[in-house]
Amino acid sequence: MEEVAAASDVIEYTDSKDNDIFAETKLFKQDIATAARKRRKMQRNIIGWLFSVWPFFGWCIFGGIPFILSIILSLAELHNFDITNFQFIGFDNYKWIFTDQKGEFWFSMRQTLYYCLSLPIGIFLGLGTAVLLTRHVKLTKMFRTILFIPNVCSVVGVSMMWKLVFHRQYGVVNAILLAMGKEFPIDFLGDPDWFMPVVIFTTTWGAGAGSILFQAALEQVNQSLIEAAEIDGASKTRIFFRITLPAISPTTFYVVTMNTIGALQAMANIQILASDGRNPLDPKTGNSIPLTAVYFIYWMAFNQPMIYGLGKASAAAWVLTIIIVIITRINFKLGDYWVCYDN
Numbered sequence: 001m002e003e004v005a006a007a008s009d010v011i012e013y014t015d016s017k018d019n020d021i022f023a024e025t026k027l028f029k030q031d032i033a034t035a036a037r038k039r040r041k042m043q044r045n046i047i048g049w050l051f052s053v054w055p056f057f058g059w060c061i062f063g064g065i066p067f068i069l070s071i072i073l074s075l076a077e078l079h080n081f082d083i084t085n086f087q088f089i090g091f092d093n094y095k096w097i098f099t100d101q102k103g104e105f106w107f108s109m110r111q112t113l114y115y116c117l118s119l120p121i122g123i124f125l126g127l128g129t130a131v132l133l134t135r136h137v138k139l140t141k142m143f144r145t146i147l148f149i150p151n152v153c154s155v156v157g158v159s160m161m162w163k164l165v166f167h168r169q170y171g172v173v174n175a176i177l178l179a180m181g182k183e184f185p186i187d188f189l190g191d192p193d194w195f196m197p198v199v200i201f202t203t204t205w206g207a208g209a210g211s212i213l214f215q216a217a218l219e220q221v222n223q224s225l226i227e228a229a230e231i232d233g234a235s236k237t238r239i240f241f242r243i244t245l246p247a248i249s250p251t252t253f254y255v256v257t258m259n260t261i262g263a264l265q266a267m268a269n270i271q272i273l274a275s276d277g278r279n280p281l282d283p284k285t286g287n288s289i290p291l292t293a294v295y296f297i298y299w300m301a302f303n304q305p306m307i308y309g310l311g312k313a314s315a316a317a318w319v320l321t322i323i324i325v326i327i328t329r330i331n332f333k334l335g336d337y338w339v340c341y342d343n
Contacts, residue, residue, distance in 0.1 A: 074314035079306050093315035105316050108296040109323070114196050115270070115292060116263045118203040123255060126210030131240075133211070134218045144215070147208030159272035162202040163189065166273075189273055195291075199270055210255045217251035218244070246340040253339045257331050264324050267294040293320050 074094070077087045097105050129147060133140050150158060165172050166188040174185040188194045221244055229239045245252075270291050297320065301313035 070314045070317060073310050074318050075311070077309060077311045079309040081310075089311070093311045094319070096312060097316055097319055105293065105296060105319070108291065108293045109320075111196065112264055112266065112292045112294075115199060115203075115266055116260065118200040119256065119259050119263055121200065122204050122207040122259065123210060123252070125204055125207040126255070127214050127252075129207070129211045130214030130218055134215055144212060147211050149208070150206045151209045155268045156272060158205070159202075159269045162198075162205075163273055166198055195274065199273060202269070202273070210259070213251050213255060214248065217248035221247045249339045250341055253331075253335045257328065257335075260331060261324060261328060264320070264327070265294050266292050267298065271295055 075088060075090060077089045077092075078085060129143075133143055164170065166174075168174060168185050168187045168190065171185075171188070173188065178185060186194060188198045225243050225247075226239055229243060234242070274291060293316070297313050297316045300308035300316065301310050
């Protein structure tokens with residue numbers, strides 16, 4: 001009996017030991033699986049961080065550093081790119097912008113706001129063409145492509161084309177006017193009274209991008225609301241202003257906001273259309289002055305650095321930035337009253 005009991009104890013001990021070994025092996029395998037999952041997750045995170053580092057690194061070089069330098073330069077006097085001539089002068093550059101007797105920056109700002117008149121014209125044309133193309137017009141895709149082509153063309157190429165169209169001696173417009181009996185050609189690109197209207201006209205040529213956005217929005221309008229309004233006897237005009245326009249108001253808000261910011265930053269097309277990027281004659285002073293705020297900033301920094309310098313140009317850039325932020329904020333605030341996000 002004692003031998004049987006001893007054998008039983010040995011078996012129980014062996015089973016217990018096997019169970020312990022099995023449990024330890026199971027835990028060990030679980031630990032290995034957990035460690036493998038953590039390792040794979042860490043590898044994915046490392047790869048993700050590597051992909052994120054390069055854009056951040058690029059932003060620091062091309063965005064962050066210029067951002068900080070522009071703030072520092074706006075508080076300094078520097079007439080060339082020699083950093084040894086750097087002289088800290090506080091807020092004198094900002095004082096100059098607001099107290100300059102010539103008021104060149106503010107005149108260029110008024111010209112920029114004048115240029116913004118192209119916004120309602122472009123939006124009206126974009127919405128009008130979108131409405132026409134969504135009414136089952138033949139060759140709709142072809143017309144959409146034609147409308148969008150100006151937006152994929154180079155600004156330089158398009159501006160040079162318009163410059164040739166409105167040229168005083170070789171332009172197509174003056175050739176037509178002379179053929180119709182006009183005695184002298186019009187200097188569209190040199191006369192201050194004609195230049196900005198011509199620029200606004202050429203800008204509306206690129207209203208195709210807005211038209212594409214409006215077409216996409218119009219196709220998403222709830223047709224059941226329109227059908228219900230038609231059953232109730234509402235006219236097409238009433239349906240458009242009471243149902244369609246509110247339904248596409250988010251798209252309208254986006255187009256207005258982005259086009260406003262773009263218009264306040266306009267430079268390239270105006271610089272090319274003008275003979276040297278500057279209005280030939282200011283009716284008040286008789287002096288040549290910049291056409292838009294952005295070009296005036298560029299002109300101060302690179303064309304006349306010894307007169308104005310990088311400091312005044314940086315200060316003017318920050319004033320313009322604040323103006324753009326304020327206008328954008330006002331636009332967002334007004335959008336709360338007319339933009340409808342409920343379909």
